[in-house]
Amino acid sequence: MTQAPTKQGERRRQELDRVVIRFAGDSGDGMQLTGERFTSATAFFGNDLATLPDFPAEIRAPAGTIPGVSAFQIHFADYDILTPGDQPSVLVAMNPAALKANLEDLQHGGLLIVNSDAFEKRNLEKAGYEANPLDDGSLSVFQIVQIPMTKLTVEAVKGTGLSKKEAQRSKNMLALGVISWMYGRPLDPTIEWLEKKFAKKPGIAQANVLALRAGHAFGETAELTAYEVKPAVLAPGTYRRVNGNQAVAYGLIAASVQAKLPLFLGSYPITPASDILHELSRHKNFGVRTVQAEDEIAAIGMAIGASFAGHIGITTTSGPGLDLKSESLGLAVALELPLILVDIQRGGPSTGLPTKTEQSDLLHAMYGRHGESPVPIVAAYSASSCFWAAVEAVRLSITYMTPVILLTDGYLATGAEPWRLPTMDKLPQIPVRFATQPNVGDQFWPYLRDDVTLARPWAIPGTPGLEHRIGGLEKADGTGNISYDPENHQLMTEMRAAKVKAIEEDIEPLEWRGDEDARVLVLGWGSTYGSIGAACRRLRARDIKIAQAHLKHLNPFPKNTGQVLRRFDKVIIPEMNTGQLAKLIRAEFLIDAKSITKVKGLPFRAGELEEKIVELAS
Amino acid sequence: MTQAPTKQGERRRQELDRVVIRFAGDSGDGMQLTGERFTSATAFFGNDLATLPDFPAEIRAPAGTIPGVSAFQIHFADYDILTPGDQPSVLVAMNPAALKANLEDLQHGGLLIVNSDAFEKRNLEKAGYEANPLDDGSLSVFQIVQIPMTKLTVEAVKGTGLSKKEAQRSKNMLALGVISWMYGRPLDPTIEWLEKKFAKKPGIAQANVLALRAGHAFGETAELTAYEVKPAVLAPGTYRRVNGNQAVAYGLIAASVQAKLPLFLGSYPITPASDILHELSRHKNFGVRTVQAEDEIAAIGMAIGASFAGHIGITTTSGPGLDLKSESLGLAVALELPLILVDIQRGGPSTGLPTKTEQSDLLHAMYGRHGESPVPIVAAYSASSCFWAAVEAVRLSITYMTPVILLTDGYLATGAEPWRLPTMDKLPQIPVRFATQPNVGDQFWPYLRDDVTLARPWAIPGTPGLEHRIGGLEKADGTGNISYDPENHQLMTEMRAAKVKAIEEDIEPLEWRGDEDARVLVLGWGSTYGSIGAACRRLRARDIKIAQAHLKHLNPFPKNTGQVLRRFDKVIIPEMNTGQLAKLIRAEFLIDAKSITKVKGLPFRAGELEEKIVELAS
Amino acid sequence: MTQSNEGPSFLEGVGITEATGGVTTLTRKDFTSDQEVRWCPGCGDYAILAAVQSLMPDLGIPREKIVFVSGIGCAARFPYYLDTYGVHGIHGRAPAIATGIATARPDLHVWVVMGDGDALSIGGNHLIHALRRNVNLKLLMFNNQIYGLTKGQYSPTSEKGKITKSTPFGSLETPFNPISVALGAEATFVARTMDVERKHLPKVLRRAVAHRGSAFVEIYQNCNIFNDGAFMALSSKEGATGNRIYLEHGKPIRFGPDGARGVVMHPDGQLEIVDVASVGEDKILLHDEYRDNPSLAFALSRLADGPTQPTPMGVFRDVDRPVYGDAMEHQLHAAAERQGPGEIERLLHGSDTWTVD
Amino acid sequence: MTQSNEGPSFLEGVGITEATGGVTTLTRKDFTSDQEVRWCPGCGDYAILAAVQSLMPDLGIPREKIVFVSGIGCAARFPYYLDTYGVHGIHGRAPAIATGIATARPDLHVWVVMGDGDALSIGGNHLIHALRRNVNLKLLMFNNQIYGLTKGQYSPTSEKGKITKSTPFGSLETPFNPISVALGAEATFVARTMDVERKHLPKVLRRAVAHRGSAFVEIYQNCNIFNDGAFMALSSKEGATGNRIYLEHGKPIRFGPDGARGVVMHPDGQLEIVDVASVGEDKILLHDEYRDNPSLAFALSRLADGPTQPTPMGVFRDVDRPVYGDAMEHQLHAAAERQGPGEIERLLHGSDTWTVD
């Protein structure tokens, strides 16, 4: 493991166990990139970490304004952490708008690093400041570090021949250099990355590297306080950073390898799901076919077609796309074909808050089709768990010949965390058995079910003798021929439900953790995992007894769910919606589960949850 | 009121209080028309009645086969009845397939009238009979009346110059004539109707009338038993027959008259909803605009546009179309515009059983949109109640500036019943107040809400000074400008929910009827109303205490719902799905409601419900 | 009944490669499923079905390599009646489902059967995108100018002013000309034929099969229940000779009794129907199916406003262009060659990893 | 704030009839909303917005009679910046929503703003149906040949082989030619212009306004973030003279320095670009916007495969056809005249009633 660079003569670094830094600037200032690079170096350094990008829905909102502010938060520590942090302890503000939009969140006494060059009249006006906050004493509760970043950058890159305007663009790297010095992050990975990224524009690469170095030097010469956050003690293994969208893509590919079947993705771009399409498009050497369809309906239609033809049909989307796919998803239920629909939840209703997170598609995933049309639902709970959830979704889909919905959300999709890479032997087997022979005398019945899984056989075109036709009209049990027979419809409806229900025998039971004598269980699903975990830690630190359980399967629930829930006097369900899981739990188990809800486009803060749990628990 | 024709010399008719007749024949035999005409005459005669058409999804399935059988059942009585009857007491079978497909349902000892001409080799084979059931004694538990209908018809219409093949087509009228004689129905309304219908083809009109008369004469000369079912004692008033689709159309028009706003229907044909489009298309003199859109998405989009422009935007569909409309419905939720989405539920999932009934879209209506996207739901419970439900949907939609879903189903849509016509003063007022002036100083804020209803103002294009823009992105409270502010999103989410919830103050409370000391409540919604009512009658006849309540609003529930439910020890919910209302009730009220479910494409029979209620009640 | 899947190459679809067909010659019966045909007696769909069932054995394609895909409608029942693989999809989406099949498995022969509503109303977008992608699909549109299955509403090909259940006072829309729509959407193969064309119909289908890529075939089809006689101007005896303009590559475009009438292109860019005698045979336009530029084909599609006037039948356009599924497979192979076959460990390890011991 | 609605006629939409406008002349500022414009600096959308805001006051249409409707995308932000009525709809559905508005209220002036993805990918079907219906809409498609808002995936108008986030190895599809698509869909008005065309752009928009019915205008628009320079062959100095072919009704179709190049129609039905000198001026094709037959306009749309070659700009087609909303209103009036105005009692009583006393 690479160690923190300790320069000779460096003063002793002040030790911290954790830090939360937020980089904030104009959309054009490259804050996401700065954050990403800092994260990379931090991961490389060996801290545990979690990140939270937060950017406007516009491609580029007007420069200098509040709606144009883009921010990136990273939480890193010398122990395993669960969330990107409630309140930043350090805020880097590249302009007045960034300061104004983020100051409220900064901890009192926190460190505020500003680009003082940007605090001139026009920018202050655009941000709605009447006076310069750097001068009027209004920031006195913070430790302010003013750095003339623009000027320093222009000076640093003088030799490169770039115009002043071009030169200024590197000021984010200057900021990164400063912060890297303060927190003892290595520069090399970033330099390497810059040189690769701008290989074709060496002038730009050079300027960025110069600015980065200049920032680092500034930190040292200006004698800013230096901190140290020791590497976390992490389980041995090879690590990488991963965000949820990457992990979904990798999980799907891994499942395809396990199933020895090619992947076929039909997708239509939509924030925040598009990156799965982008990632999968790059791995054609795995035989992954990706089609950017004309719309979401075509995308799922193509995936259904591919599944019929023997591929693993996948379709990825977010809320509005999920709506559009409902009819076709119902067709997949009737056809009983494997199909994985990945929904990256975002703020709704309608176009809503497209770049913000929410967990408000659960009931839609459960019930959002006409008729009785049950579909298994799997949910990821952390960025890296998206990998496992994708593998699980494929496994269930193929084993039970059913479409499966995989839910993640905007927070998981774009937030990154270190991920200990699994070895392949940890992956489940996904045996695929295509039908190759008649199954009733010399006939092939496409709806003759497996006794255990209730799955129908998968006979793919190209298989002689198994020619058959399937469709969305009700099918006779067994033969699959069109049937309007009342009894058959009843039977088939029950069969489809039973097949989904049967999955409860084949999934992990619900685990709970916490104090043996806890009377209160906090039940979660999806991306609230980290926040709930952090909140429970805080409660336990206050000697409040508490237990925690997290659902990875939402339909069916693990078989022991009722049993676990009934063990406690009180069940509290925090959700980033208005109480959707709570509805399901109440209806299913008649338990008076209490909701903690939030729809602000942002994850729960641990502190916020802590308080609300205490309130409800008492 | 017209009296039954009593011919001189007619023998005394045997009195019955009720009869259930099923007409069954090939799809090409005109059974629906026969049933319709008999129903008309029966209504005219003054019985209470209910009907149940049941026809194949194909336009015309192969003649003579079981899948090609089309049937029409009518229940009529001298008292108020609630359902089209469990088991027919009379079966008219025009061919062997019709006999085979329906015999099972005929009451033991029931009357079986067959077209003996059709029982020849080829037809028997097509129906899968090895021997002629008319000869082999297998029908001995029934009273069989064999009539050579084809021959009689051909003879009767000899004079008209029609070919034999054409002549045979009138055999359904011959059957109708026979049955009309047996049950003392007047012929005149049918003759009048035939003459009007075939005004341009007098030969056909004449043939049909001749066949009808011949059947009547046959009944008399063959001395078939004659029955009498006295007119029912119905509330005074003017009556007509109406089916659910007509009633929806009339209700929408009536609401448009009350609101003094034009209707705009955007629709795409789909069984069993198309007839609403057909009906509304005919009433252009009411200013009703109907557009057959290119698909369901366009249909609702157009309706939204029309609502924005100040019309009452309507869209009508069935299951698959409901799926497709979800995204746009979510937009309407965000825009907070009036919009009525009428969903005629049918058997699902996917294409399912398109001509059969089901109640399986309730949870989809509740939750079938991404994000938190609440929509009020109104449900009709009988054919004529569709009128009132449509008026109510429009009233809520306009008053609360919200899309409203109106649920009916295939059974209500096509089943007919006598309807006492309302006088206009029974219709609710639907005041519309378009905004005409700025509402905040000299500005117009499109999301400034009414204190009571929480409705936003409706300012339509053409109003000077109120120019404004609305869209699907989250809107700032009040101004309606785009807002990504976290607190605002929370507020707006709560606001949209509160607005729907507020409706509970403005709707009828849930009424229950039955024994004061009943411990069991049967709770229903939608088209189960009749069956539940009939089942409860039967239970009461057996001295079993029972109470009944029926929900007309599914979202929000009437305010007193919990109170009513908690009055009873047991709540039983019969539904033509797998327990959807039960899920909502359980989640909301934590009551261990028990389900009786059925998904056979057919309504509950009273007897079947009776039994199951007894089982569960004990 | 089942056997485990022996890890086919990721690149080759699922690669069932077992050789079949070839040995025994198939007959029409082999392509007839055991399902009862459920169209109205007299429906034009019967003739099309018969033509396709008869054609199939001649093509020499093993049954198991053939997939019929459809949406919803009377026409869409088609797959049930053929003993091949088949998907009866949902309304309008057949081209999308078929695109998935054909792109995943370039080894298959995928047919799409659509009604005019299915193809041009709800499914219009999928159709035009399949055409521009040049997916290897034979797309048959049964144009009866009406919604059959839902019992008689007008369709996007119904003539303006049509009185139907949903337009009791007459429809208001200009119909689509399906050939024009297809050509405007970059279709590589566009043709028209008719249910009653016992010889022309299979000939056109054969041409469609010979075209690798999207082949769009409009088939005029009589719905004798809801739109009887819509094609009378072409199907009647006089119509057959007077109004059917048979297009043949390289041949002058002539029709009518004794080929007395013909088509010329004016220098102002307007096609006109003329008496051949009056302008001279050599002025008559030669049909050019293979021309890369679709403009002439488009102009021909505008000769008639609807099937009530002299109407071109046959292949309007037949040009080569890379096929979507083939091109994708090519990218897969190229990537595998460049990057080596996919290895999951290598993928996960990416470039930015670190190790904790 | 509100006043009760005094029962307008059912037939006349909702009939706000108060006279406005007229009195004071409006300026560009009156059409500028208070919302901050949120496109990337340098985006071609700014120029289009400026052109529209400047044009509006000249049209003499009261602000309140104008509605801008859009879908989702960068282009789709357009309505927010105009102080008229506006709906920011959902992706692809703007033509449908706008059809509802324009059909309910023929008194309004309804504009639709769409991106190329919005209009031709997800919204393709609504667009072509709005065109064939001839709904009274001005449909502007900002064609930047890319998905801007979702950060750079290829669109249905991107050139084949395009490398984007979703096609790292190059796209495989032949792009749509939007003018061809519109003409294939029976559009009555079809035109093309470009963001940097300071004079031509408003001129074309004015023509669109003058056309009652669907007016489809393709506007080439530079996305300087994800597809910079896509229209360089037309927007560069040399491109402007060398490659822009300005179509003008009744004029010979000439372009290039000194109009040295021109377009001729060959008798084999093929358009060709020639040196005017070599064929003689009188052979050059005259442009005919008003021709009922769309074939010539279609042929012109095929002169260039994309905006990298000599490309016609201006009005391809402008023909009169009954307008959907007007025709519907006509049916309403006719019905009221025939049947009398609607009376609900009469409706309910129908023909088949009976009375119980």
Ligand SMILES: Cc1ncc(C[n+]2csc(CCOP(=O)(O)OP(=O)(O)O)c2C)c(N)n1
């Ligand atoms: C989503 C959806 N919308 C509507 C329908 C109802 N529907 C079934 S087929 C059809 C149209 C039939 O017309 P066409 O496609 O021309 O086929 P035809 O019956 O004439 O062969 C319609 C509207 C449906 N099944 N699904």
Ligand SMILES: Cc1ncc(C[n+]2csc(CCOP(=O)(O)OP(=O)(O)O)c2C)c(N)n1
């Ligand atoms: C139903 C749905 N699918 C996908 C998206 C995501 N989305 C928003 S805009 C857009 C395409 C943008 O491209 P274009 O229409 O060309 O407009 P531009 O941004 O280039 O102006 C997409 C895919 C969405 N908002 N809704």
Ligand code: SF4
């Ligand atoms: S309705 Fe028309 S298209 Fe459908 S089966 Fe009958 S005749 Fe054929």
Ligand code: SF4
């Ligand atoms: S992404 Fe492109 S189209 Fe969108 S605003 Fe930026 S420059 Fe304009």
Ligand SMILES: [Mg+2]
């Ligand atoms: Mg049709």
Ligand SMILES: [Mg+2]
């Ligand atoms: Mg674009």
